[in-house]
Amino acid sequence: MEAKFAALRRGMLEPVVLAALDGESRYAGEIAQLLRDAEFPVQDGTLHPLLNRLRREGLLTHEWRESPSGPPRKYLSLSAEGRTQLTLFRDYFRSLATMIDSIGH
Amino acid sequence: MDHIALSGHSGAFPVTAPAKRLLVSYLADARSAVGSGPDGDETVRDIEMAIGDRLRAELDGGPAGVEEAAMARILAETGPVEPGPDSASATGAAPSGPAASAPRAPGRSLPWLYRIDEGKWFGGLCLGLATRSDLRVDWVRVFAIVFLFVTSGLLGVAYLIALLFVPRMETVEEYRAALEESRRGHRP
Numbered sequence: 001m002e003a004k005f006a007a008l009r010r011g012m013l014e015p016v017v018l019a020a021l022d023g024e025s026r027y028a029g030e031i032a033q034l035l036r037d038a039e040f041p042v043q044d045g046t047l048h049p050l051l052n053r054l055r056r057e058g059l060l061t062h063e064w065r066e067s068p069s070g071p072p073r074k075y076l077s078l079s080a081e082g083r084t085q086l087t088l089f090r091d092y093f094r095s096l097a098t099m100i101d102s103i104g105h
Numbered sequence: 106m107d108h109i110a111l112s113g114h115s116g117a118f119p120v121t122a123p124a125k126r127l128l129v130s131y132l133a134d135a136r137s138a139v140g141s142g143p144d145g146d147e148t149v150r151d152i153e154m155a156i157g158d159r160l161r162a163e164l165d166g167g168p169a170g171v172e173e174a175a176m177a178r179i180l181a182e183t184g185p186v187e188p189g190p191d192s193a194s195a196t197g198a199a200p201s202g203p204a205a206s207a208p209r210a211p212g213r214s215l216p217w218l219y220r221i222d223e224g225k226w227f228g229g230l231c232l233g234l235a236t237r238s239d240l241r242v243d244w245v246r247v248f249a250i251v252f253l254f255v256t257s258g259l260l261g262v263a264y265l266i267a268l269l270f271v272p273r274m275e276t277v278e279e280y281r282a283a284l285e286e287s288r289r290g291h292r293p
Contacts, residue, residue: 028151028155029155043182043183044156044183044184045135045152045184045185045186045187046186048148048152048155048186049139049186049187049188051151052144053144070157071113071115071157074151
């Protein structure tokens with residue numbers, strides 16, 4: 001069953017990453033930690049290519065900030081377009097969730 | 106003990122030779138997975154930075170250098186680089202092997218030296234030299250500064266002249282990948 005859940009999670013990764021940046025700018029490490037805490041683990045090898053694609057598509061903007069330890073960090077936040085897509089994803093996901101409960105009844 | 110420099114991190118990380126081999130081959134795989142172009146470069150840079158953070162944490166734990174087993178664990182946690190469903194150009198290039206996706210024709214020789222823009226102090230010559238010869242950039246810079254005084258400024262003149270002739274590259278990784286590729290190309 002875990003493999004099937006994993007397949008579902010794969011499709012949810014993009015909306016979940018957008019949701020992780022809702023109202024708050026974070027760097028990649030924070031996003032990964034947040035997702036781990038939410039039991040939605042993602043590996044850096046998957047997360048970074050996705051973040052760069054979202055940035056290229058204009059859904060995310062970024063800003064460099066100094067970090068107390070180590071090199072400066074790239075803080076990502078949602079652009080207007082990203083916020084719109086997150087809303088659409090959320091609405092669609094809700095409609096899917098209602099559908100799976102109500103279909104066939 | 107060997108060393109490896111990673112994007113964004115100042116200084117180099119002490120690693121054992123087998124650990125370095127693991128990391129270099131991981132990064133080569135990552136590079137061929139994301140394909141060429143500024144987007145891929147950015148992704149590889151971000152991943153190098155994330156790995157650097159983990160290596161730093163590992164080294165803070167006590168060991169003088171990162172061992173092979175620790176490196177294997179860190180790379181497994183980082184996971185293979187997946188370009189994702191939408192980057193069609195990268196997925197097309199990935200299975201054909203690293204050399205096939207490369208923009209430079211195999212075997213074509215590189216200019217002797219490049220200077221590097223990202224992370225440069227002045228013209229990026231020391232950084233290019235360090236990348237080319239696999240030395241630590243801080244040592245190359247110290248050596249260059251000492252030599253500048255020893256030659257009472259003559260090296261400075263040579264540096265300025267070199268700026269006119271040495272071509273530029275964006276990042277250390279890009280140069281490292283180009284070097285790797287040209288070495289591969291020269292081999293039969």
